[in-house]
Amino acid sequence: MKSRRSFLQKLTLSAASIPFVAPSLARDFSEISTTEAYQGPILRVAIMGLGSYGTRVAEAMKDCKKAKLVGVISGTPSKVTEWQSKYNIPAKNCYNYENFDAIKDNPDIDAVYIITPNSQHKDQTIRVARAGKHVICEKPMGLNAKEGREMVAECKKANVHLLVGYRMRFEGNTLEVVRMRREGELGKIMFFQGLSGFRIGDPTQWRLNKELAGGGAMMDIGIYSVNGARYMVGEEPIWVTAQETKTDPVKFKPGVDETIQFQFGFPSGAVASCLSTYNMNGLDKFYLNGEKGFAEMQPSTGYGPIQGRTHKGPLDKPHITHQTVQMDEMSDIILAGKKPVLPVDGEEGLKDLIIIDAIYKAVKTGKKVALNLT
Template sequence: MNSRRDFLQKLTTSAVAIPFLPLYGSSEQFNFYDQLYDGPVLRVAIMGLGSYGTRVAEAMQNCKRAKLVGVISGTPAKVKDWQAKYGIPKKNCYNYENYDSVKDNPDIDAIYVITPNALHHPAVLRIAAAGKHAICEKPMALNAQQGQEMVDACNKANVKLLVGYRMHFEPNTLEIIRMRNEGEFGKILFFEGLSGFKIGDPNQWRLNKELAGGGSLMDIGVYSINGARYMVGEDPIWVTAQETKTDPIKFKEGVDETILFQLGFPTGAVASCLSTYSMNHLDRFFLNGDKGFAELQPSTGYGPIKGRTHKGELTKPHVTHQTLQVDKMAGVILAGEQAVVPVDGVEAVKDLKIIDAIYEVCKTGAKKTLEL
């Protein structure tokens, strides 16, 4: 966790001044990315060098409190390319068989797991055993039992477990949360979350139950599940759900195409959400209260996120989500800072419990009580 004054002096010549929301949720904003930072830096290795891993790596080039220093991959050619592109030393390069030896590498503080869903659980257990902090993409695991095992392993090893909830740091999203907390929407009555797109290649891992753990719900549907919770500001106490499948060849047994689900909250608010792999143009959140409303469309895409409330358009400037996410996660790990909306493993286990329940009630047709 060394400082890198020279690196950041070069970085700030190209950085854009953007208001930065502190992790503590203060209304104070400051031009974090327009200031020289010379504090501790989280040194991160990325596991999984696919398309999203590449997106995170590119975004991390603009981070101030985190730096990409290592890779873990089963593809030697990718490792070689990343070494050349990002200046990663050979001693910080691992494959899926030997990365346990990262425990002996003091130059890596955390490993960001960006692999197919089924690989998250074993990877985080090994990372914890190696004494490194873990950042894991969502869904954190295939089910709540696996997720809890991951939380327990990291607690036992005294390392952090964070999950890639990038929207928890997105400025317009946080503005809605601030307004709700200050009562500007009044009593929250209703939330709608629409998350979906037409998925392409039928042979990709997202349509393989062994690797994905399901279908659309385990991918895009997580956004509406988690979004319902942070937009309403409560955890749900019951769930109902219905599954629809129009293409059983592409969406095989155990791989859901479209799921409608409904959530009920302690204060009486209800949520109606859609998760699908068969419809485009579905990226919208709507929150309704007895004094006002908030809408985000797009609500969870890579940005810019756009929205409005009963008071007018939301105008927070766009910052690359993964840059904000990793920088602020560095604050959580290095300085014990707290996110406005939690991004730890405990948060992820709650989402996994809801996913487990949705799949169950799709089969039973019954309303299920939730205990998160």
């Protein structure tokens, strides 16, 4: 993906001392022209986990107007040194996994973006919250709903935001389909299809380790169809059925799913049919069918550009690097109290974990599993 590598910063404020901008001072940032220098508060972020996706976020943040990378947390000293130089990060904002609780006493960091293996999310989220910093956590938010509930509760107790890295909930073409559905242009929604998958490589990576990942494809790529079904249909599912297929039990050990097909039912009568896999390439498609029209997106959740069409013609919103948009929007949520079109808070992350727990239960029992997310 291309990065325009421009950054305009005029004012730095601490989210710890000024957590919200008064409504009377809030601006409709969508109306700011590309030539106008942003004058509002900046969300100062430390990234925890300096792997490939952490790097992607860091590069994307170079184009942010409302968020800035100011710190790092890593267990690899060489990476810390490299990032210090590359992103001009002061030594006082660098931590490891043992000492990062000390961010409590660092007024120059407002939030921590956790981009580590799934099994570490809960404990790291709780430690960041107890240090008084806002939390942005990559998906899945935790290993299961039990962990998710603990994370939500701890962040509420600490009075900090818990947001989840649902970048697609800010993407232009995705939001256009949501708008069409909400305004009745598709009519009554009848059916959703979500296909999420790729052929995974290195068999020794952490994503194929149940202790670190909490599962297999479902916890990594399948969650896109779980989450997408919810915001595309606009309802919460009330039941799920699921079936697992495993063709390579050596690569995909017990507890690490290779391929799962799963189905949802919704209160309106709409249904969904989805596929999550680590063994098929080219699966990145959403299809939404209503009585008056349809929307089809392929690719639907990749890094972009997202492409698709509806019964009215092509989807043509401009592509902007997803992580750039996400971090600017999250700055608005945390610092300006903005309510996004599609929420990305911890409660949303918890709902996905409840559904994934039910999918695994349906696979194990072969039975329809009831859901209650309201």
